[in-house]
Amino acid sequence: MMLHLLRALSWMCALQVAVALVQSMKLQNGRSEAEQAEYFAKSLHKAWGVGDKNCDNGLVFLLSKDDRQVQLPGPNHTLSSS
DSSP: OHHHHHHHHHHOOOOOEEEEEEEEEOOOOOOOOOHHHHHHHHHHHHHHTTSSSTTOOOOHHHHHTTTEEEEEOOOSOOOOOO
């Protein structure tokens, strides 16, 4: 089901989507779980080069199971579960 949704979004909106599933994240530098999830997701977005910089069309979907965090960072904005 999720794969079909991601394919449809990619086709309809010309999005590039990456999905990262992790068991848990290690909190660093006194960050909260939400702050760590945002930092980690943005780091993945940059490292993986998701999307076209000129089109602002990249999305990383991060799920951290044990931390109960969901992050959807784009190059210029982030949607969060917190």
